[in-house]
Amino acid sequence: xxxxxxxxxxxxxxxxxxxxxxxxxxxxxxxxxxxxxxxxxxxxxxxxxxxxxxxxxx
Numbered sequence: 001x002x003x004x005x006x007x008x009x010x011x012x013x014x015x016x017x018x019x020x021x022x023x024x025x026x027x028x029x030x031x032x033x034x035x036x037x038x039x040x041x042x043x044x045x046x047x048x049x050x051x052x053x054x055x056x057x058x
Contacts, residue, residue: 036044
């Protein structure tokens with residue numbers, strides 16, 4: 001009826017690899033943001049999220 005799921009050894013590595021990739025991307029983005037010059041930080045903080053002057057445009 002039900003068969004036991006047999007996990008291969010490589011299946012144990014997939015979550016660890018995924019975590020490593022996610023951590024690497026996060027660490028890179030964090031270090032990049034921390035190393036920005038203050039002028040560049042201020043310029044990015046002042047960027048508009050929606051720059052349409054027309055009020056009828058949603």
